Amino acid sequence: MAGSRVNTQFGPYRLDELLGRGGMGEVYRAYDTTKDRVVALKLLNPGLAHDPMYQERFRRESHAAARLGEPHVIPIHDWGEIDGVLFIDMRLVVGEDLRALLTQETRLPPERAVSIIEQVAAALDAAHAEGLVHRDIKPENILVGANDFAYLVDFGIAHAAEDTHLTQTGTAVGSIAYMAPELFDAAQVSAASDIYALACVLFECLTGRVPHPAKTVSAAIKAAVLSPAPSPSAVNGDVPPAMDEVIRTALAADPAARHDSAVALARAARSALAGGVEGVRPGPDLVKASPPPPEAPTGVVRAPDTVIAPTDPGYEPTLVRDTTGPEGGAGTTQFSGPQQFSGPQQFSGPQQLSGPQQFSGPQQLSGAQHFSGAHNYAGPQPGPPMYGPPGYPPAYPPPQRRSVAIPVLIGLIAVALVGLAVLGGILIAGSGDDAETRADEEPTTPTVTETVAPPPTVQNVPPAPAAPPPGSSPCDATVGIGTSVTSCPFAFAVRDAYVGAGAARSPRVVVAVSPVTGQAYAMNCVPEGGIVACRGGNDAVVHIY
Template identity: 35%
Template sequence: MDTTLRDPLIGHVLDGRYRVEARIAVGGMATVYRALDTRLDRVLALKVMHPSLVDDASFVDRFIREAKSAARLAHPNVVGVFDQGSDGGCVYLAMEYVEGCTLRDVLRERGALQPRAALDVLEPVLAALGAAHLAGLVHRDVKPENVLIGDDGRVKVADFGLVRAVGQQTSASTGSVMGTVSYLAPEQIEHGVADARADVYACGVVLYEMLTGSKPHAGGTPAQVLYQHLQEDVPAPSGAVPGLPAALDELVARSAARDPERRPADAVELLAEVGAVRRSLTDEQLDALPPAARGTDTPPGAEDRTTVLPRRAPTAGSAADEGGPEHTSVLPTPVGEPSAPPGGAGGTGGTAPPEPDADGRRGRPFRRLGWRPRRPVPALVVTVLLVLGTALGVWYVSAGQFTRTPGVLGLTEAEAKRAVDRAGLEWRIAREHSETVERGRVVSTVPGRGERIRANGTVTITVSRGPERVEVPDVTGDTLADARRRIGDAGLEPGMVTREFSEDVARGSVVRTDPAAGEARRPGTAVAFTVSKGARIEVPDVVGEAEGTARQRLTEAGLTAEVAPERVFSREEAGTVARQSPGEGSVAAEGDTVTITVSKGPDMVAVPDVEGMGEDEAVRALEDADFEVKVRRVFFTGTVFDQSVDGGERAPRGSTITIWVR
């Protein structure tokens, strides 16, 4: 059945801006749509939380955290997040639309990859995670479903919904941990702890899976898989694929070591090790064909989904005895829906592989990984003959005119120049900043490694300038508006504002910044301002003074006098100040406002006649009339024989009436 007929959002414009055009995927937490941003006229992916989860604060928090984390990174290998908002009952993320597929799609169809292809995927994944780790963030859910491969060959990491700051509590609750069973590090399972090395462990498992076409740990239940993570090392990939170089075995063993202390400290360190391994391998080793066995076409199991798991380590007995998985899914994926992240955007939720194009291919990224989908035999024979005929003609005309770009990523500038010279090619040097490649080493080349180039062609070698840093300008003494502008012009982000008293800096001007002036920070770093409230002033007491006098005294003190619109009854004379706010002795800054309330004079009320009453009765009668009472006793019979204001006369409300008792 056409899903557009069943989906009420198709054709709807969310937030007056995003026109929903087609559904890409449905998962346990959200549905992903292809949409058009009518304001900027661009196609994007719209990730809409299921309405049933909108009232669940934890899910909404995770949803919004994904937007903030991805937007904070702004890395070319992280799926970009453009916007986040809500429209009625729809909570959504507007995300970069990546036309292509997921690494899970590739592994399911192809199985094992050539070492070169596996490293080609792993390196940009590590670059994205390295940027996150440098920013103090841990992804916590690295898996093939969250690695997107665009039609243009770009690799991007998706779904930062489980991201946490390093050192922050990383479990879903006191006794549980979130993640995906097949890729959880032992310390996540046992202690609920996840730092950058947990992401490194998951990358080691993904590398093993790319090199062999299967996961390192398998079991009848997720609990059995968890037990193997705790008790068994990830095996050497050469055990499943004989002939793989020992350097790849060592890379997997180090990155997926059970002891986190034996792993690289973060993705940046692992990326450097991957570069060293690549340089140590020959072209024959990098391009060695993997076994012809294909990956399974069965849908992912429960161990492939992001889950909430008990922290207590399972035992072998419990894994075998349990009839079902030892986990509770965050939300079960609907029957018939895949659970991989969407090829169109990335993030929690399922996806179907991209729609086949005219000749049956599922997207150009597969061709970059050396894969062709199966076709019917007659069509395959005809195609092969046509390709061979064309190739022979091209070879006949242009034999010897082309070569391949050498691999120089990670080499020093001098080493890269020599390698290009040895290949008989010309070179040109470009430079750019890089957060993941150290200064003086190669970030990229155009054409890319292994791509076809004319034998006399020129390779553009881009060399790292190191991480880009911006010096915080000195804005001390500037007005807040000017300071914000100068910070923004420097490539930094104006941040929060706090205020304090200052004897030296004028009111409204900047006292200092954090980071301080002259410190170097990444572009986009937030700079906080401390702004002067002016000199400290003690508020004078003007209660009881005439209104004009009170205003003059406050002005002379450097304060602003404001008169309350309504006058009140008080003990103070009419036209004088009945009360002030803030009161006497309070501390204010120059220019602060003091509100004064002017008196209408006393509120005159009738005094009750209490002569002849008992003492207690007389006191109650006067207090009920809003008077204070003072008792003087002459004798002790307890009867009132006189009062300071005669009964029936008027006295100010709240004033004191004296009674004499005998």
């Protein structure tokens, strides 16, 4: 494409700035005068419009890419041909491509590299599920925006495997460095070819170079076909050795020996960072999500856009079951949620004991105790201590001979008690008048008996979760949904992926598989107020409380 088109008109588009130029064409910042918006407009080389097969595939695959709706596929507004030039109208993303990022930093920290690859993998799997193969995965076709949110671009414009443009000006050895070996034999392009290219991008992000560096096309092809996959840990000591096997599998010469999907490759890379345990990140920041309470209401999903959520999110259900105690005594009650009834109970206030009392295990009573009627405390309680050596019956005192002195002593005590009673009666009779006089002079103070009830048992209630934002439909006490197309099962999957990926309340992108659709979606999670909001997928919004 000769010269620049800046400050010219292309159909309804005013071309304001040249953003980039490559082997396939040029990208401009353009203003759409009919729709009143700023877009990224890619103009392909004019010669491509004269190839009927390429033009037909360009239209078909651009249409398929525009329907994907995956958040990491750059949205396509329009496509077609104007004045013999094929064009694609895309969303303008503020950021830079991964090639520019690698040029500035040479290589990325392993955590950051894997995070970007996870997002691109989600976009690839969404495309592969629709039968769409990208064919040209490389850093130039990955845009990195704010918070490292990644986009995959140029669906539908890459050359097919049978195209003979490998040595055209601008195609560069760089594109060949990401091509799978089978493509050099004119084999059918497949999703496995994209997975190979994605692994090459991951290798370059980790090490600062492609797996098989070469200065010529023939050297690049020979290295890709004949040389074994290198080990990234041997190039960069910061890369964990477990990553070597991930790269070796993804760069296998046999397409069938590679990972089953792009997301499977990303998961294996994440597992390698976590020390080989998939889905677990080591360190003190690991937070395990608490499971929902027993028999909690379950979100019922008829389709991805229909969710039946709990009606009252403010209270957790309480499960009550009547069962018989282990000793056949009074029934017990089971509550879902933390309940504390521990060991000895303490009561204060006057207590009265009447009737036979049976206590098994130690009881601590402060002050007098009030109990009326027979009480039987069933259930396992610590028994009384055992005395004497174990295995022997307790010793009993030997029988004693009855003595006649005891009856005599009892008789003397009885006589003394009778005498004391007579003396007491005389004293009471003599002081009766004085007592009546004092009773008339002094007010009578009634005797009040107060029974102090035992203090209620205080349960340790966990702190209430952050309040859900307006419009959020909670699925349980930890997560809710913000749009009608979001299902609770997918919200649980996003919550578990976010919690297992690092520190709480930190922004990051996670990949979660929807139990409803079976597809993987990348969700961009950022703290908002007292919650974490995750957005992505097909207009999915998940609120983690």
